[in-house]
Amino acid sequence: MITREQIHELAQFEDEGACALSFYFQPTTPRNKAHKEEAILTKDLAREVLRQLEGRDFEGKSKTKTKNKCESARADLDRIVRLSQELRGNGAHAKAVFACSAQKFWRQYDLPAHLSGTQLLVDRHFHLKPLTQLLASLPSLGIVLVDRHRARLFELRLGELTERMDFFHPLPHRGRSDGFKGYDGGHAERRVADEVRQHCKTVADVLKEALDKGMFEHWILGCQDTHWPQFAAQLHSYASQKLLGRFTAEVAHVSRDEIRSQAERIFADSQKKRCDDALRETLSQARSSGRGVTGLRRVLRSLESGEVQTLLVGQSYHSQAVECAGCGHLDAHLVSFCPVCGRETREVVDVAEAILPRVISHNIELFYVSDDAEFDKVGNIAALLRFRSEQNTSNVRPINQAPPNPSVSRRAGLVGRYRGLASG
Numbered sequence: 001m002i003t004r005e006q007i008h009e010l011a012q013f014e015d016e017g018a019c020a021l022s023f024y025f026q027p028t029t030p031r032n033k034a035h036k037e038e039a040i041l042t043k044d045l046a047r048e049v050l051r052q053l054e055g056r057d058f059e060g061k062s063k064t065k066t067k068n069k070c071e072s073a074r075a076d077l078d079r080i081v082r083l084s085q086e087l088r089g090n091g092a093h094a095k096a097v098f099a100c101s102a103q104k105f106w107r108q109y110d111l112p113a114h115l116s117g118t119q120l121l122v123d124r125h126f127h128l129k130p131l132t133q134l135l136a137s138l139p140s141l142g143i144v145l146v147d148r149h150r151a152r153l154f155e156l157r158l159g160e161l162t163e164r165m166d167f168f169h170p171l172p173h174r175g176r177s178d179g180f181k182g183y184d185g186g187h188a189e190r191r192v193a194d195e196v197r198q199h200c201k202t203v204a205d206v207l208k209e210a211l212d213k214g215m216f217e218h219w220i221l222g223c224q225d226t227h228w229p230q231f232a233a234q235l236h237s238y239a240s241q242k243l244l245g246r247f248t249a250e251v252a253h254v255s256r257d258e259i260r261s262q263a264e265r266i267f268a269d270s271q272k273k274r275c276d277d278a279l280r281e282t283l284s285q286a287r288s289s290g291r292g293v294t295g296l297r298r299v300l301r302s303l304e305s306g307e308v309q310t311l312l313v314g315q316s317y318h319s320q321a322v323e324c325a326g327c328g329h330l331d332a333h334l335v336s337f338c339p340v341c342g343r344e345t346r347e348v349v350d351v352a353e354a355i356l357p358r359v360i361s362h363n364i365e366l367f368y369v370s371d372d373a374e375f376d377k378v379g380n381i382a383a384l385l386r387f388r389s390e391q392n393t394s395n396v397r398p399i400n401q402a403p404p405n406p407s408v409s410r411r412a413g414l415v416g417r418y419r420g421l422a423s424g
């Protein structure tokens with residue numbers, strides 16, 4: 001499965017010759033007759049991409065250069081088609097391939113089979129929207145199960161549940177040697193209470209360390225209601241803030257499926273709430289001309305000046321823009337020349353895709369918003385700002401020079417935050 005560092009690497013990749021291939025393979029269910037069609041579909045997609053490449057006139061470039069470009073992309077496409085044939089019948093995982101043989105770049109990743117479909121695209125950057133949407137919908141979480149003397153720590157990442165630790169602290173044996181009821185009995189009870197407290201503290205320390213190391217950004221707890229106060233008393237305040245929710249579970253008996261489904265439910269609820277809160281705050285801040293902006297033009301400007309903390313984009317938002325070939329400036333006005341550096345611009349078919357590399361490399365929290373009437377009214381794109389700079393044209397600068405987002409550490413969140421990627 002893909003890591004945050006790998007996603008950053010993909011976001012930073014650029015091919016001047018626009019031969020960066022992104023292939024997303026979503027398997028059909030096993031035994032489905034469509035397996036054969038999957039491979040045929042990939043072949044068709046590859047043929048289409050090749051046609052696009054051959055049809056391009058590389059302005060100012062020689063025919064030989066164009067031909068070389070096509071040849072190198074063709075090698076990647078052949079390899080992708082071969083791979084898709086091997087993938088037939090592999091119903092459990094989806095696959096993503098990012099390739100550019102001109103730069104000797106090839107990365108392939110297994111993904112949970114939750115992609116909207118199989119796609120193959122070629123451009124200057126990799127196509128990251130399916131990946132960011134996937135990451136936004138899937139949790140990256142720690143899960144702690146605890147009772148009075150046992151605890152287990154799991155990690156849930158991209159649909160895969162892994163047990164990381166298992167602690168078992170036997171309670172002191174209480175037998176006849178505890179002596180008479182009364183003084184000795186009370187003493188034994190206190191000893192048990194101490195042991196339980198020590199056990200909870202050990203688990204809380206391990207959890208804090210995991211959070212500090214960035215193993216996961218948030219966590220959830222499974223325990224009996226009666227054990228919660230004892231454990232809560234030992235939690236570090238930082239860990240308490242990162243707790244998304246709690247479910248009732250018996251440490252020794254809960255099944256993996258139960259853990260996963262409880263975690264996914266709690267995560268989905270908390271994501272929805274975080275997204276709603278961010279949206280309401282952004283809209284209210286925008287209305288009062290505070291730390292919120294709406295509409296593509298203002299959002300692009302805020303991205304370029306490094307002000308954006310959280311970006312909200314409609315699930316099916318689509319809009320054109322232009323991008324400067326020189327400085328990377330994105331402009332909502334379809335101007336032929338860059339207002340920043342004067343170089344020629346080129347068309348960007350989907351601006352929601354074009355902004356992703358910046359969103360990812362600057363660790364901007366990203367939410368995809370679905371069906372919200374108020375959001376629709378303001379253009380289906382908005383941003384919550386960390387600060388608001390004086391906005392005049394003189395401070396427009398290319399986005400690749402915008403300062404990184406210091407409020408968010410690199411290890412924090414997903415592209416779900418795309419980071420949750422955004423979300424998460």
Ligand SMILES: [Zn+2]
Pocket residue numbers: 324325326327328329338339340341342343
């Ligand atoms: Zn420019």
